[in-house]
Amino acid sequence: MRDRTEIDTLIDLMARLPGLGPRSARRAVLHLIRKRALLLTPLADAMTAVAASARECVNCGNVGTADVCAICADETRSNGLLCVVEDVADLWAMERSNVFKGRYHVLGGTLSALDSIGPDELRIPQLVRRVEDEAISEVILALNATVDGQTTAHYIADQLETRVALTSLAQGVPIGGELDYLDDGTITAALNARRRI
Amino acid sequence: MRDRTEIDTLIDLMARLPGLGPRSARRAVLHLIRKRALLLTPLADAMTAVAASARECVNCGNVGTADVCAICADETRSNGLLCVVEDVADLWAMERSNVFKGRYHVLGGTLSALDSIGPDELRIPQLVRRVEDEAISEVILALNATVDGQTTAHYIADQLETRVALTSLAQGVPIGGELDYLDDGTITAALNARRRI
Known part of the structure; x- marks a missing residue:
């Protein structure tokens, strides 16, 4: 048996990343050791920097390196549109x-x-407050087209419908999509929302 | 456009790991930021430690944290068997x-x-030297069962056949393997090497 070294510790930690298992973690660590100057040291430094600087924007919940994120701080974006997303990954998308x-x-x-995730766990009260306090003319509900996402969209719509215009993303055939590979629900939605050419 | 932050730098570096693309790198970085104390900081520290300590064993080429790896330093393992592998990942396997x-x-x-990878790029001269210098009774060629692996095995066999006993790993049906899913080459090898029960 090999002794437990720093290398084993690193493999164990890497294996806890989403999308990596034990085998791909070992492969990644060997790759890192081979590319020490080009990849391993910069990655260690970048992680240390992010650990020190990353924080949640107090206003919108985005992840950034300041108390108020770059999007909230950007005055050119205060055009009255507010896009509600589930997750920071969705915001980035x-x-x-x-x-x-x-x-x-x-x-x-x-x-x-x-x-047991209710509205108070989800920054929904903050959303209602922002709609009241900021000059928002339209809230776009860009939640995922899943059952949970749509349930949440309905709840938010109930809370906000008397205060602001509400919209949601269009549903239909994705660009480049082939009908043969689409599910029935998508085809039904695309047919119901068909447009005159 | 968001400004380039430490977070973007980290995503770019993570995307260069084998097995991660841009999307999974973003997902991993968000996961890391959420688990800062449990995962991000320990991972940064582990990478810094490995960057400082990892080195190639001067004797066998294994990766470890000392000039001579734990396996080469282990006196109980000097039993005359030498296993030749392509890669550190194979050694770990x-x-x-x-x-x-x-x-x-x-x-x-x-x-x-x-x-243009010849014998001198591959630590083959060191292998010949080890066979001459160490008390080695058998060299096991545990190279991958690919064309390149088997070519290399033949070359090494040519170099060593007069000096030491040479063996290779058995080829056949893997444990738990189903014949219907095996390729013709494996079935042929297993049939040719069939054993009396």
Whole structure:
């Protein structure tokens, strides 16, 4: 048996990352050791820097390196649109599309009776407060098209419908999608929302 | 556009790990930020420690935290068996099976005319020297059952056949394997090497 070394500790920690198991963690660690100067040391430094600087934006829940994130601090984005997403990953996905120029509100999950996640666990009270305090003309509910996501969207719509205009993302055939590979629900939604050409 | 922050730097570096792409790197980084105390800080520390301590064993080519690795330093393992593997990952796989109690020699790859990797790039001269200098009675060629691995095995066999007994791993049906899922080559090898029960 080999003694437990720093290398074994690193493999165990890497194996706890999502998307890596024990085998891919070992492979990644060997790769890191081979690319020590190019990858391992920069990665260790970047992790130390992020551990010191990453924080949740007090306003929207995005992850950034300041108390108020770059999006909330950007004055050019205060155009009255507020996009509600489940998760920081969803916010990043919206930002990559580079088309939405308003602001965000990250819920931090979806309502779930099973996991006893209620509105107070989800930054929904903060959302209601932002709608009251900020000059918001439209709230876009960009929640995932899952049962939990849509349940949460309905709950938020109930809370906000008298105060602000509410919209949700369109549902239909994804760009590049082939009908033969789509599920019945998507085809039904696309058919119901069909548009005149 | 978001400014480039430490978080973006970390995502870019993580995406260069084998087995992670841009999407899974983002997911891993968000996970790390959420588990800062439990995972991100320990991982940064472990990487810093490995960057400082990891080195190649001067004797066998294994990766460890000393100039001579734990296996080469272990006196109980000097039983005359030397197992030749392509890669440190293969050495670790052999060690996990916990059945081989001799020593190893890591080639660091396979012969490849295309990538202009010859014997001198592969620690083959060191292998010949070890066979001459150490009291080795048998060399086990545990190279991968690929074309490159077997070419390399033949080359090493040519170099060593007059000096030491040479063996290779058995080929056949893997434990738990189903014939219907095995390739023709494996079935042929298993049939040719059939044993009386």
